[in-house]
Amino acid sequence: MDPAASLVAVETVLRIALGLRFLYSGVSNVRRWPNAVRNAEIVSPSGTTALGLIAVFLMLAGGLGLALGFQTRLAASMIALFLAPTFKIQRYWLRTLPAMIEGIGYSLARDDSKEKFRVVGRQAFHSHETGWQNNLLMLLVALFFAVRGSPAFGIDNLLG
Numbered sequence: 001m002d003p004a005a006s007l008v009a010v011e012t013v014l015r016i017a018l019g020l021r022f023l024y025s026g027v028s029n030v031r032r033w034p035n036a037v038r039n040a041e042i043v044s045p046s047g048t049t050a051l052g053l054i055a056v057f058l059m060l061a062g063g064l065g066l067a068l069g070f071q072t073r074l075a076a077s078m079i080a081l082f083l084a085p086t087f088k089i090q091r092y093w094l095r096t097l098p099a100m101i102e103g104i105g106y107s108l109a110r111d112d113s114k115e116k117f118r119v120v121g122r123q124a125f126h127s128h129e130t131g132w133q134n135n136l137l138m139l140l141v142a143l144f145f146a147v148r149g150s151p152a153f154g155i156d157n158l159l160g
Contacts, residue, residue, distance in 0.1 A: 019066025026059030058082035069154015076145035
C-alpha cells in the first residue's frame with residue numbers, strides 16, 4: 001500500500017476511534033446523570049449544572065463530529081476544550097482516593113470484604129493514576145485533528 005494512502009487510512013481510523021470514544025462517554029454521562037455535575041463541582045464551585053451540561057454537549061457533539069468527519073476541526077476543538085479541565089479532576093481524585101480507601105477499608109468488618117475492597121481501591125486509584133496520561137494523549141490527538149481536519153473519508157470531504 002502507498003505510504004500516503006496508509007497515512008490517510010490510519011488518520012481516518014484514529015479520528016473515528018477518538019470520536020466514538022467521546023460519543024460513548026457522552027452517552028454514558030447522560031445515563032449516569034448527575035455524574036457530570038459532580039465532576040463539574042471539582043472544577044468550579046459555581047454553575048456546576050451548566051458546566052455538566054456543557055461537558056456532556058462537548059463530548060456528544062465533538063464525538064459525533066469526529067466520528068463522522070463533520071466539521072472536524074470544530075469537533076476536535078470541542079473535545080480539546082472538554083479535556084482541558086479533566087486534569088484538575090484527575091489530580092483531585094489522586095489526592096482524595098487514598099484517604100477514602102483507607103477510611104472505608106477500616107470500617108469493613110469481614111476480612112474477605114476488606115480484601116475485595118482493597119482490590120477495588122487499588123484499581124480505582126490506578127485508573128486515575130494513568131487516567132491523566134490517557135487524557136493527555138487524547139488531548140494531543142484532538143489538537144492534531146483541530147489543526148489537520150479530516151483528510152479523507154468524512155462528511156467534510158463530501159461537502160468540499
